[in-house]
Each structure stands twice: as C-alpha cells, then as structure tokens.
Amino acid sequence: MVDIKNVVVVGAGQMGHGIAQMSLLAGYNVTLVDIKDDFVNKGWSKIEEGMKKLETKGSLPEGATAAGLMAKCKKSTDLASAIKDADIMIEAVVERMDVKKEVFKTAGENAPSHCIL
Numbered sequence: 001m002v003d004i005k006n007v008v009v010v011g012a013g014q015m016g017h018g019i020a021q022m023s024l025l026a027g028y029n030v031t032l033v034d035i036k037d038d039f040v041n042k043g044w045s046k047i048e049e050g051m052k053k054l055e056t057k058g059s060l061p062e063g064a065t066a067a068g069l070m071a072k073c074k075k076s077t078d079l080a081s082a083i084k085d086a087d088i089m090i091e092a093v094v095e096r097m098d099v100k101k102e103v104f105k106t107a108g109e110n111a112p113s114h115c116i117l
Helices: 014-025 037-056 066-070 079-085 097-110
Strands: 006-010 029-033 073-076 088-091
Touching: 006 014, 006 079, 014 029, 014 037, 014 066, 014 088, 029 037, 029 079, 037 066, 037 073, 073 079, 079 097, 088 097
Parallel strands: 006 029, 006 088, 029 073
Antiparallel strands: none
C-alpha cells in the first residue's frame, strides 16, 4: 500500500481546483497542473480565496491557517516534472479524449512506479 503524501491534480478549472483544495484540507501536499500559467494561477487563486473564507468561518482543520495550507500547494505547467514525486495523480482536464490520452501518456512515462494514476 502506498503512503500517499503528494497529490498532483491535472486541470485547474472548476473540478480541478476544488479537488486540489479538498486534498490540501485533508493534509496532502498538492501540485496543481494545467497547460497555461494563466489557468494555473486562476485555479490557485480560487483555492486561496476558498481557504480564506474557511479560515474566516473558523472551518479549517484545527491549528491550520489559510497561508499554511497554501504553502503546501505548488503550481506547474509541466506535468512531466510535476509528477516525478507524486503518489497519486487526479485527472480533471477538459472532456476530450485526445487531451486525456496525452495526460495519461505523459503521466505514465514520468510518474514513479508506485504512483496511482
């Protein structure tokens, strides 16, 4: 069984940024990956906004801060390098089979052997 610590979320849009936020709240290190810096930055900003709202409401895990959780979130546009230390990859890209196939091809060629795809 793999001890999961590092999560890579591919796709920073509606689903992806939400998955990344929940992964951070669960205590994982997260790398948010998308094809353009703009997409990654927008997703990261939405996560940060959500964390700040939760912090204001007192709804973060005990002892956690929005800033502390966000420090565990990296951004990348390079899946091949982002997945090198991943324990699990979650795919949340656009619903196009060609894009999904390319994501899994890149992941399969670059992920460590224990990584769950």
